[in-house]
Amino acid sequence: MPDLGNWDWKSKEKMIADTAEWKARFEDVWEPYVSPDGEKIASIVKIGEGEFNVCVNGETWEEPYEKLWYSRFSPDGRLTVLASKDMEWTMAVDGKAWENSYEYIWDTKFSADGKVIAATVKQDDVYGIAVDEKTWECSKELQSIASYVISPDGKTVAAIAQTVPLGQADLEGFLKGTWSVVVNGKPWQNNFVDLYGLTISNDGKKIAAEYRAAICDYGIVVNGAPWETTAGCTWEPVFHPNNNDVVTAPVRQGGRWFLATNGTFVWDKGFTNILYQTYSPDGERIAATVATSFAKWTVAVDGQPWRTKFGECVLQPYFNPDGTKVAAIAKDRGFWFLVVDGTVLGDGAYYDNIWPPVFSPDGDKVICKVEKHGKYAIAVNGKIWGSKYEALWDPVISPDGTKVLIRGIEDKKYYRRIVPLASM
Amino acid sequence: MKPTIAKREPVVDDAMDQTEAKLRPEQIQKVINEVIDKETGGRLWTYVNTCIHCGLCAEACQWYLSNDRDVSYAPVTKIKDTIWVMLKNKGAVDAAFIKRCAEIAYTECNLCRRCGMYCPFGIDIAYMLLVVRRICAKLDMVPLYLQDTVHSHAATMNQMWVKPDEWIDTLQWQEEEGQGYVPSARLPLEKEGAEIMYSVIGPEPKFLAQLLGNITAIMKVAGLDWTMPATAGWDNSNMAMYSGDFEVMARVERLHHETAQRLKVKKIVMGECGHAFRGAEYDGPTWMGWMKPPIPIVHAISFYYDLIKSGRIKIAKKAEGPITVQDPCNVIRNGGLGDKLRYIMNAVCAEFVDVTPNKRHNYCCNEGGGVINC
Amino acid sequence: MYELVRGPLAWAAFIIFIAGSLYRIIYMLAGCKKEKIVFPHMSLKHSLASLVHWVIPFNNQYMKQRPAFTIVTFAFHICLVVTPIFLLAHIILWDESWNISWWSMSDTIADYMTIIVIAGCIFFLYRRLTDPVVKNVTDASDYLLLAITALPFITGFIAYHQWFDYKTMLIIHILAGEIMLIAIPFTRLSHMLFFVFTRAYFGSEQGHVKHSKDW
Ligand code: SF4
Numbered sequence A: 001m002p003d004l005g006n007w008d009w010k011s012k013e014k015m016i017a018d019t020a021e022w023k024a025r026f027e028d029v030w031e032p033y034v035s036p037d038g039e040k041i042a043s044i045v046k047i048g049e050g051e052f053n054v055c056v057n058g059e060t061w062e063e064p065y066e067k068l069w070y071s072r073f074s075p076d077g078r079l080t081v082l083a084s085k086d087m088e089w090t091m092a093v094d095g096k097a098w099e100n101s102y103e104y105i106w107d108t109k110f111s112a113d114g115k116v117i118a119a120t121v122k123q124d125d126v127y128g129i130a131v132d133e134k135t136w137e138c139s140k141e142l143q144s145i146a147s148y149v150i151s152p153d154g155k156t157v158a159a160i161a162q163t164v165p166l167g168q169a170d171l172e173g174f175l176k177g178t179w180s181v182v183v184n185g186k187p188w189q190n191n192f193v194d195l196y197g198l199t200i201s202n203d204g205k206k207i208a209a210e211y212r213a214a215i216c217d218y219g220i221v222v223n224g225a226p227w228e229t230t231a232g233c234t235w236e237p238v239f240h241p242n243n244n245d246v247v248t249a250p251v252r253q254g255g256r257w258f259l260a261t262n263g264t265f266v267w268d269k270g271f272t273n274i275l276y277q278t279y280s281p282d283g284e285r286i287a288a289t290v291a292t293s294f295a296k297w298t299v300a301v302d303g304q305p306w307r308t309k310f311g312e313c314v315l316q317p318y319f320n321p322d323g324t325k326v327a328a329i330a331k332d333r334g335f336w337f338l339v340v341d342g343t344v345l346g347d348g349a350y351y352d353n354i355w356p357p358v359f360s361p362d363g364d365k366v367i368c369k370v371e372k373h374g375k376y377a378i379a380v381n382g383k384i385w386g387s388k389y390e391a392l393w394d395p396v397i398s399p400d401g402t403k404v405l406i407r408g409i410e411d412k413k414y415y416r417r418i419v420p421l422a423s424m
Numbered sequence B: 001m002k003p004t005i006a007k008r009e010p011v012v013d014d015a016m017d018q019t020e021a022k023l024r025p026e027q028i029q030k031v032i033n034e035v036i037d038k039e040t041g042g043r044l045w046t047y048v049n050t051c052i053h054c055g056l057c058a059e060a061c062q063w064y065l066s067n068d069r070d071v072s073y074a075p076v077t078k079i080k081d082t083i084w085v086m087l088k089n090k091g092a093v094d095a096a097f098i099k100r101c102a103e104i105a106y107t108e109c110n111l112c113r114r115c116g117m118y119c120p121f122g123i124d125i126a127y128m129l130l131v132v133r134r135i136c137a138k139l140d141m142v143p144l145y146l147q148d149t150v151h152s153h154a155a156t157m158n159q160m161w162v163k164p165d166e167w168i169d170t171l172q173w174q175e176e177e178g179q180g181y182v183p184s185a186r187l188p189l190e191k192e193g194a195e196i197m198y199s200v201i202g203p204e205p206k207f208l209a210q211l212l213g214n215i216t217a218i219m220k221v222a223g224l225d226w227t228m229p230a231t232a233g234w235d236n237s238n239m240a241m242y243s244g245d246f247e248v249m250a251r252v253e254r255l256h257h258e259t260a261q262r263l264k265v266k267k268i269v270m271g272e273c274g275h276a277f278r279g280a281e282y283d284g285p286t287w288m289g290w291m292k293p294p295i296p297i298v299h300a301i302s303f304y305y306d307l308i309k310s311g312r313i314k315i316a317k318k319a320e321g322p323i324t325v326q327d328p329c330n331v332i333r334n335g336g337l338g339d340k341l342r343y344i345m346n347a348v349c350a351e352f353v354d355v356t357p358n359k360r361h362n363y364c365c366n367e368g369g370g371v372i373n374c
Numbered sequence C: 001m002y003e004l005v006r007g008p009l010a011w012a013a014f015i016i017f018i019a020g021s022l023y024r025i026i027y028m029l030a031g032c033k034k035e036k037i038v039f040p041h042m043s044l045k046h047s048l049a050s051l052v053h054w055v056i057p058f059n060n061q062y063m064k065q066r067p068a069f070t071i072v073t074f075a076f077h078i079c080l081v082v083t084p085i086f087l088l089a090h091i092i093l094w095d096e097s098w099n100i101s102w103w104s105m106s107d108t109i110a111d112y113m114t115i116i117v118i119a120g121c122i123f124f125l126y127r128r129l130t131d132p133v134v135k136n137v138t139d140a141s142d143y144l145l146l147a148i149t150a151l152p153f154i155t156g157f158i159a160y161h162q163w164f165d166y167k168t169m170l171i172i173h174i175l176a177g178e179i180m181l182i183a184i185p186f187t188r189l190s191h192m193l194f195f196v197f198t199r200a201y202f203g204s205e206q207g208h209v210k211h212s213k214d215w
C-alpha cells in the first residue's frame, strides 16, 4: 500500500480541474481517471488527426503519440498510458516513455505500493512480461500469455503462458499440455492442458492455479504440485492471507460445489455454486458467494448461508477490518442492493449500480459509490449522502479512520473533498 | 428393437475413430450411468416414459424432410438409437455404438428444438440429444473440428485461438476503419460504467473484422455510451455448449458475464450469432445457477430494432432486389424475435420476401448445433 | 367369477390405478425437483397457454397441417375417456355400490363412440404397421398397449350386443377394463397422466424462459 498518511487530509475541498474547459480545447476528451490521492485527474485527448496526448490537471504531456489507451494511475500516483508511435508500442509513465518499445504491450499492473510497473509484451512473436522496462529472460519462447499476477511487493510476477507451440487442430498435442506457469521468467516443470485462476500468496512465495487434466478433470496446483484429488470442476483458488501453506478453492463433486482447503472439504454442505471465497483479514473466517439452490444467491460465512436470498446474483463478499462483518452487493429483479450480514442496508434502498464498499475501521459504517438515474453519489450505510456527481470514484478512508476522501466531478468541475467520517 | 439401418457411409473423423479404438466398455458404462444418474432427473425419465412412439415429430425435422423422409433421421429414431438403448442396457454398450451416438447427436441433429414444438406432448428431443452429446463429450467422442474449437474456448476463452494482443490490436485497427465512415467515432476499450458492453463471436476479429469497424460507426451515429473489454471475456460464442463440455461452457460464460459486471455496464449487446445468444442467455447462466444473465443480454435483432424504430439510426438506402431471411432457431423459435427481425428486414430491404414456414416454425439452417463452426 | 371381478378385483384395480398414478406423478415431481431448474422455469400462464393450444383441436399449426390425423386422434381420445365414464351401465354399477350417479349418455351414442375407439385402434395399428417412422420405433410393447386399450371396448361392444355368451363376455370385459386401469400408471399409457406436465413444462420453457411459443 502507498503511504496514505502523506496525503493531504486537511484541505476540505480542492477544485482540481475544470473539465468543461478541456472539451473546448481538444477535439475529443476521453473518460477521465483520477489518482488514488485525488490530486490528479487525467484524460486521453485527441489533438489532431492520428495525434493523441494526455491531459493531466489541464496540462498536456510534452510529446503527443499516434495512439494512446489504458491510462491508469499507479497506487503511488504516477500516470501510466500505453502509447504507440511509428507502429511500435511502449509504456509512457508521467509523460516519459520506456526506453524499449514492443510489437505490443498491454495489461498494466502494479505492486501494492505502486513502485513496480509491469505489463505483458510481445516482441518478434514471443510473449513475455516486462517489469519496470525489463523483459523477462525465459528459456522457452512463450507462444502466448493468458494472464499474470504480481505479488504485493512486486518482486514476483507469474503468468499463465503457452510454452509449447501447437499446430492446427492438434488435439493430441493439446491434451499433452501446452500451458505452464512462468514465474519471473522460469517455467514450472509440468505442462497442463489448461490453467486458470492464477493467484499469488501475499508474501509472493507461492503461486496457485486451477489446472485441467482432461475433460471434467480439474484440480488445484500450488507451486507446481497438484492437490491429491481432482474434481469435476474448480474455480479460482485463494491463499490464506498470512499463511502461504493454506489454499482454498471451490470444487465440484457429484454436481454440487464444495469449499476445499488444501484438497480437503472445509464446508460440509454442498451448494449449487460457490464463487469468490474470501478470507477475513486475520484469515480466521471465510465468506463466499453461494447459490443455495437454482437462482437463490446469497453469502455463506464459514459455510452458513445468510437467510436472505437474491434472485439474480451476488458479487464478491467483503469483510470489515476485524472480520466480524461481511458486506456484499446483490442483484434482484433488476436492481442492486448493498447487504451486510444478510440485511439490505438503507431500508431496502436499491440502485442502478453499486461499487465495492469500504468499512470504517470500527465497522459501523459502510461507504460506497452508487448510481441512480444516471447520477453518482456516495452512500453511507446504503443511504445517499451529500451531492450527486456526474462522475465519481471509490471513497477512501484515512489511515486514522476519521476522514473520507471523495473524488468526483460536479458541474464538469473535478473536486477533491475531505469529509470527517463522523459527519456522514 | 433393432437398431435403425442408416443407409449412408459412416462418418470418417480421425478424432472419433481414434477414440473408438481406445474406449473400454467399463469406462463407457460408468460415464453413461454417471451422466444419467447425476446430471439428469425428472425430465429425461418423464420424456422416455411418455413418448408413445407415434412418430409425429418426424415432420418437424429438416434432416428427415430434406433426406426424402429417411426414417433414420426422424427425431424419435435418434432417441431410439441412442438414449433408449443406453437406458435399456444400463449403459452396457460398445465403442462402435458410442460412435454412432456421436454421429447422430452431433451431425444428424442441430438441437434446433423444432421437434419439441411438433410433439403433442412437448417432449424435448433436442434436450435428450444434448444429454447424448454430454455423454459423448465425457468419452472424448467428439468430432475433431468441434473438439478443437472447444479446446480453443478452454485455452483462450474464445472460439478462434485469438491471442490477447491480437484481439486488442484488431479493435484498434477497426476503430480506424470505423472512423473512415464517421471521423469522430471511437471504439472505447475498458470504459468502466459505460451503458453497454458490446461482445462478439471469435470469428469477428479473426475473419470478419470489418464488422467491428461497422459497429464503431453505428454506435457513434446512434450516440450510445458503450465499451468493449480488452481482456478475455469478449467472446460470447460457445461451442463447448454444443460439444457437451459444460464445464468449459460455464467457464466461458462466467467470464463473459463477469467481464460485464467488472465493467459495471447496464447491459451486454451482442452481435447476431444465434448459438452465442443461446449460450449467453440460457445454457451458460443455467449451469451457473443464474435464472437469467446477471447483466441483461440484448441480441442484435432487438438492438437494431430499437435503434431503427426510435430513429436513432436512419436507413439512407435500402438494399435492392428481392431479399429473404432465414430465421435462426436460437433467437426466433427459442428467443421470440421473429417479428422484430421482420421489422428490420422491411426497414433495410426494398423488397423483402418472407419464407414459409417462417418465424418460430422455421427450418433450422442445418448449421446450428455446432455442425459447422461460427 | 362375476362377483370376483365385479368386487375385489375392481377394488384392487381402482386402488392400483389411483395409488399407482399418484406414485408415478410424485416420483416424476421428485425427479424434477432434483433437477433444480425445472420448477423455477415453470410459469402457470405459459403452462395454461400451451395446454389451451394443444387440447383444443386445430388450435396449433401442426394440427392444421394434418387435419385427418387430428380428427382421428381427438375423436379417439375423447371417446376413449368419455364413453366409460358416462356409460349408463357403468353408472348403474357406481350407483349400486356407492350410491352415486351422474348424467349418462344414450346407449346408441355410446355404441357409436365405442366404434370410434375401436376404429381408432385399427387406425393406429395400421399406422404402426405401415408408416416407416412409426414402424421403426414400434416394438411388442406398443402392440400390447394397443391391445390393452382396444380390448375393453371390443369386449364391451360384444357384450352390449350380446353376441356371445353375455355373462362370459361381461366378465372378460370387466377384466379387460381392470387390466387397462392397472396398466395406465405403469406403462407408457401413462402419457395420459404426464401429458399435462410435459406440455406445461415445454410451454413454460418456450414461453416463460425463451419468450417464444410452442404451438
Ligand atoms: S432438434 Fe431439430 S434437428 Fe434435432 S431432431 Fe429435432 S427437429 Fe431434427
Ligand code: SF4
Binding pocket: B050, B051, B052, B053, B054, B055, B056, B057, B058, B075, B076, B118, B119, B120, B121, B122, B123, B125
Ligand atoms: S417424441 Fe413425441 S411426437 Fe415423437 S414419437 Fe415420441 S410422443 Fe410421438
